[in-house]
Amino acid sequence: MAIATGSKAPDFTLLHKNDSGLSDVTLSDNFGKTSxxxxxxxxxxxxxxxxxxxxxRDSISEYKNLDAQVYGISTDFPFALAAFASSLNVDFPLLSDCNKEASASYEVLFEEALGMKGVAKRSAVVISKDGEVIYSESSEDLGQWPDFDAIKAALV
Incomplete structure (x- = not known):
């Protein structure tokens, strides 16, 4: 089960690898600006x-039209995520939670999955401009996608 709706979103700073190198992305920088x-x-x-x-990626314009910043988050290292983003032509940031702190604070961390420790669950969290969790879902099933329609509905 992921973090409860109505909760204050736990802040985090995660690594993002782009063409300029490694940079920090802090969630609270979005508060007051965008969902x-x-x-x-x-x-x-x-x-x-x-x-x-x-x-x-194929529906990113819908998220932008809803004034939302999308971040993909994985416990993979930032260099692997940069290569992954490039291979898929993904134009939204993929952030590395290699220390597993964000996944743990959002309650979406498998202790073990497929024999690997500390893997992010497939989950989605929508945070309002005010920093409140307004939608949250998580799956124990590695193959189950989030409900994208429900995510977009939470942004309206």
Whole structure:
């Protein structure tokens, strides 16, 4: 089960690898400016995660029209996520939670999945401009995607 709706969104600073190098992305920088969609996913370069992120990529204009910043978050390292984003032509940031702190604070961390410790559950969290969790879902099933229609409805 992911963080409860109505909760204050736990702040985090995660690493993002872009053409300029590594940079910090802090969630609270969005507060007061834009809504935020956090898409936690288990594994870079896995088939289900590729399809999930491509689905978001293909509808990113809808999220932008709803004044939302989308972040993909995985416990993979930032260099792997940069290569993953490039391979998929993803134009929204993929953030590395390699220390597993954000996934833990949002209650979306598998202790173990497929024999690997500390893997993000496939989850979605929508945060209002005020920093409140307004939608949250998580799945114990690595192959189950979030409900994208419900995510968009939460942003309206």
């Amino acid at each position: 935020t969609v956090l898409i936690f996913f288990p594994f870079a370069f896995s088939g289900p995660c590729e399809k999930e992120l491509c689905s978001i």
